[in-house]
Amino acid sequence: MLKKPSIPKGTRDFSPEEVIKRNYIINIIRDCFRTYGFQPIETPSFENSETLMGKYGEEGDRLIFKILNSGDFLRKVKDDVYSKxxxxxxxxxxSEKALRYDLTVPFARYVVxxxxxxxxxFKRYQIQPVWRADRPQKGRFREFYQCDADVVGSxxxxxxxxxxxLYDTVFxxxxxxxxxxxxxxxxxLSGIAEVIGAEDKLIDFTVALDKLDKIGKEKVEEEMKEKGISNAAIQKLQPLFTIAGTASEKLALLKELLSSSEIGMKGVEELEFITNTFTEIELQTATLEIDVTLARGLNYYTGAIFEVAAPEGVDMGxxxxxxxxxxxTGIFGLKNMSGVGxxxxLDRIYLVLEQLELFPQTVMAGTKVLFINFGEEEARYAMKAVTKLRAEGIRAELYPDAAKMGKQMKYADKRDIPFTVLAGGDEMKAEKFTLKHMKSGEQQLVSFVGLRAKLL
Incomplete structure (x- = not known):
């Protein structure tokens, strides 16, 4: 007995309905990118390993999918290395190549x-799949699409x-x-590490802090201790775990906490500029919030960091x-080239829209009319009309086989095609078409002009 085929864990097949809904999201994001002046690029699905490794921190490096060299890849490995x-x-x-982990590092390589x-x-956008050897769970897959926009050179x-x-406009x-x-x-975050005496543990500090909303305060503290951050340092962090209030109140607390740190005060100044701007420029639907425990675990971030949370009540990261x-870009030899993105x-936005039933009904609009196939001559007559309708932008199909009418009607019903057209010998002689509304069952004998008018 043949084994049933399967796909790798953490990957998915997409049905026609899912692809249509995903494209709806992608098209809105792409249109907004272009409205804001971003230009499209694409990069290969895999890069040289040296391009990717060491750019995401130790945890990120472990999640990069490596590609085995072609041919007899073990032959060149020395026995002493293999035996270890x-x-x-x-x-x-x-392995000299790897699947891309994100779109940002390949973009930096592209720029250089x-x-x-x-x-x-240079303002670029990129919508392509990425791969991570992560543990699959709700909203987290091993193959998924990213929709990125970045600016370099400012x-x-x-x-x-x-x-x-841009975030506000898309949502x-x-x-x-x-x-x-x-x-x-x-x-x-660098300033906080400095004032608590943990400058040498900055990466460990930020990686642990970034997990606060996922594993809670106690687990974060445990992880920090395991990484060698002292109890005294952790004690100094306590105000950050409970900080609340408006943006100005949070900034005031940060100014007090970071008064002795030059780099920390620079970060506060940058946040203040952005939040002050949005006291004059209103957002449409989103809320902007300062989260002093937000760290994002990627090592290449040096300034502002963003994260977007789904609406309350939606269980999603x-x-x-x-x-x-x-x-x-300095990692690849191009110095003094600032970037932000x-x-x-896409996948999580899809799940949120599905959960909240926010996909418009019009998104699923497919074929509008199916021509019933009565035989070769009738099909030829029908195909001429189908061709003209398609030229008008009307989604029309001819059933490919001269099957029983019941089978063809059932096919139209299963696919939610709202109209069918019957064109047999009588219709051909009169140069007419019988248009049937599938839900009401109403039928009309119309000319092609009348048919076109009904379907537009």
Whole structure:
């Protein structure tokens, strides 16, 4: 007995309905990107390993899918390396390429490689799949799409302001109200690490802090202790775990806490500029909130960081995120090239819209009319009409086989096609068509002009 086929864990097949709904989201995001002046690029699905490794921190590196070298990849591995069975040492010998983990690092590589062809500041958008060897769970997959927009070549905080507006515009057009755009600054986190005496543990500190909303305060503190952060340092963090109030109140507390840290105060100043701007420029549906525990675990962020939370009552992780990364292109040899960008989580946005029943009915509109096939001559007559209707932008089909009428009608009913056309010998002689409304059962004998008018 043949084994039933399957797909890898953490991947999915998409039905026609799912693809249509996903494209609805993608088209809105793409239109907004273009409205804001972003230009499209695409990069390969896999990169050289050296391009990706070391850019996402230790945890991120473990989640990168490696691609085995082609051919007899073990032949060139020395016996002493192979016998150790040390994956860290063996992997670079047998794998030189990897599937991209995100779109930001490949974009940085693209900028460096094509710097002489680019006009800076360069605003690009990219909508492509990425892969992560993560543990699959609700809203988290091993293969998923990212919808990114980035600007490189400008240090202006107006870019951050524009990205907040971009988030707000997209979610407004998706009729997804109640989202919260959370914002922090890595300079503030660096300042906090400095004032509590944990500068040398900055990465461990931010990775643990970023998990606060997922694992809770006690678990975060445990992880910090395991990473060598002292009890005294953790004690100094307590006000951050319970900080509340307006943006101005939170900023006031941060100014007090970080008064001795130059880099921390710089982060506060940057946050203040952005929040002050939105006292004058109103957002449509989103709420902007300062979250001083927001860290985002990616090491390349250096300034503002963003994360978008779904509306209250929806059990879902972040549906978007991003930030500024001043040093990313420097890793590839292009110095002094500041960048900032955001990403939309297509799969999670889809699940939220589905849960809240926010997909418009019109999204699923498919074929509008099916011509019944009575035989070769009748099909030829029908196909001429189908061709003319399609030229008018009307979605029309001819059933491919001269099957029993009941079977063809059932097919139209199952696919929710609202109209069928019967064109047999009598209709052909009269140069007419019988148009049937599938729900009401009403039938009309019409000319092609009348048929076109009914279907437009």
């Amino acid at each position: 069975k040390d994956s860290t040492e063996l992997t670079p010998k047998i 490689q094509h710097q002489n062809e680019i006009e800076f500041p 240090t202006s905080l107006w870019q951050e302001v524009e990205f907040v507006q 407004s057009k998706l009729n997804l109200g109640g989202v919260t755009i959370k914002m922090n600054n890595r300079k503030i 972040s549906i978007g995120g991003g930030g500024r990364y001043d040093d990313l 955001i990403s939309f989580g």
